[in-house]
Amino acid sequence: MKKNLFIGIGLVVFIAVVFMVIQNQTKSMDVIGYKIEDTTYKEMISSIGSVEYDKMVEIKAEVSGTIKDIYGEVGTKVKTGDLLAKIDDRMARIELEELETNSNVAKARYEDYKKSYSQNEQAIHDQRVLQENEIATLELERSQLHTKIQETKTLVEAGALPPKDLTNLNEQLAALEIKIQSAYDRLESLRSPVNADQELKASIEAADAKVNKQKMLLDKYTVKAPMDGVVIERLVELGTFVQAGEAIMKIASDNHKYAVVDIDEKYLNFVVVGKEAQITTEAYPDDVVKGTVVFISPEVDKDSGTVRVKVKINEKTDLFLQNMSVKVEFVGQVYEQAIVIPGEYLINDETPAVYIKDENGKVVKQKIVVANKNSKNIMVLKGLSAGMVILHPEKLEEGMEVNVTLSEESEKGL
Template sequence: MKFKFILYLVVTLGLAAMAYFLFFHDSDKPKEEKKNGGGGPAKVEAIIVKPQFAADTLTLTGSIDADEKVEIRSEVSGIVEKIYFSEGTRVGQGQTLLKINDIELQAQLRSAETRRQLTSENERRARLLLEKGAISQEEYDIASADFKTAQAQIQLIKAQISKTSVRAPFSGVIGLRNISPGAYISPDILITSLVKSSQVKITFSIPEKYASTVKLNSKIYFTVANSSEKFPATIYAIQPEIEINTRTLSVRAKADNSKGNLIPGTFANIAFDLNEVDDAIMVPTEAIVPVQDGKKVFIYKNGKAKEVMVQTGSRSQSDVIVLSGLNPSDTVITTGVLSLKDGADVKITLKNKPAKS
């Protein structure tokens, strides 16, 4: 019994000693870490900026439009008698696309022609009687007016008959049709569309501050989705005023599409060359931090991060041209910039090395 008591006492004292050691050992750690500075300076990457040649190119998004496009509708109502086009095929200017039944108009035309013959004869007789003084000038004028009215009525009916033949206003590719033979159509029903795309129009907008660089007949280059080919285009029209809501200038260019590689309605990624700079300062886009008053970067100086306000120009997919705020040989921090504060301690790893003199 005494042996068991001694055993329990030894075990209890041992557990108590272990708990005491663990508690006081762990409670000293924060004090030690606080004394040693809480983990040291932030580790970041940086580059040394160097003047270099750069083409100051503006990257824009635009849309590709057909050179000409029209919705085909009938000017008159009636039953579709015949369709003369196949969907998705090329048609020529003036080609008949469909015919609307004109049987009633043809009957009206025959009636009007009969009336014209009668009024023509009446006008001839009235003229002879007027020459003999048998009727007054007023009576002749009435007969003459009836004849001219009959002539005008024929011209009106013929114009209506011509409208029953729907023709292509220009050469192009016809779209999908929305009607069938025998259908009743009216001017508000879309028959199909006609697109001329041997040339295409590229419509895009340029920020106001670059508006003065846009010139007629200047070249641009653009790409489209799923293709690496660069297509040339020539600026042929410039909007005469800035759009107030967007503060941009609308511009339109034309590009050759004889091979049919460009589809109207798709987006175009446009490279607009502003100028070439021999000593541009460029930094990675991730180094730029947008702020309320503009943009800033952090440079490394004497072991600390220093905040510098910058003005930027055009950008590529990976770099931005810095117009002011940086000097050659500045060390610009490129990682962790969103969590940095002015004057923070940093430890840098250079991604590029300074040139040896």
């Protein structure tokens, strides 16, 4: 009895399942369709490249020294003459003070000479002796300082003393050399009264020339922007010691920006100077910016078979940064009365195909021949004609019964 009961229940379940399967097979699925119309198709030539600014310059130090101040982070906009960096100018200022002292001394001596023109050779001799004694004292000091520098250098190289100690001694030596040279200049100014007047005047001119030259040199310790632009790269930081000629930072003029791409040489007949292009970035793919071709390289890269093309970015330049990756598209061949379908309707098979609805209302696969399988909009060369409706392939399989609703893009056209 129980056995018959179990058989009965199993039979009921089986009938229910069969009924549900039949119901699912006979139920129509709602799908989106696209009605094909003849249209004009523009083949797009695209390439990935990068952004270049109009002009980029390296800001270089004109003198050696330690960076005392530095201004402008990467991305900061600057104006012509804006302060970019300061190099420590303490030694240069010390030298200027010495030179100004020498100039003042030369002028004072000339004034004294004019007042005491009648001084005899003995007086001049006495001054020379004093000056020579001063020089001897300074040279002795220099000799002792040289010895100390050598000893300190050995200790620094051995790691016993910090490099700063050696730097300080070298700075003292440089200042001492200036004093010795000044002493020699003063000694040279002591001449016989016969030619003293002319020589003293010449010494004043020479001293003033050195002062003016040193003032011009001091200006180079202040680094200023040579043009309007934006800081692209900072190559040194506060406290860095730079040599004369060493790059401190890079500045680019952002008045104009360009997208630079390499185009396959077979498309050269479609890309000419003055042609419009569309430019997008990975960061803002929905922002399409117009550009204009301004330069085409006169040579083909023999390895890649491409030609370098430069496109001026016409608008929204704030979206584009130096070296940013960009996609540039040009209109190539134009086809009239073409069969064009949205790329999303293509079935992801090895052989291009789409789904259509047959006369029985069921889904069938239609093989096609296309010109550009991976494009957003695909031109069909064979297999479809105007008036046909293709089905969106999501969740579809052959044999399904479907109800088709045309998409909005089908109504508006591509």
